[in-house]
Amino acid sequence: MNRPYTLWSIRGLLFVFDIENTHDLGREKIIVSKNVNDDKELAELFDALLRPEFFIYSEQERILLIETLSYFLEMENSFDEVFSKMDTYFDDDVKDQRQFMTVLINCLNRYQSQGNSNK
16 A cells, blocks of 8 residues: 655654744753754754654554655655755754654654553
């Protein structure tokens, strides 16, 4: 069965970093304190802010997010469609969008496996 993968679901997940998201000084401080071009700091940022958001999604939705991201990484997508439509609190531009997404999928897979083992 072919699923209609769309980058909008990834954009929705990353909305936590968007300036249009509700004003939250604590979250903004966390975002600007991390270097989004450093894999370790990016993973720490995801752990702090994205992990709780990820578990708001149903099990099926989480799996679909991971499958969608995997699909676009395999298709060697540049992810310009996601980043060009996002205005973030990041201090720096994301230099390597594919690397950003690779760190993201590694974190999502880790969260999913930790979530499944906690049940």
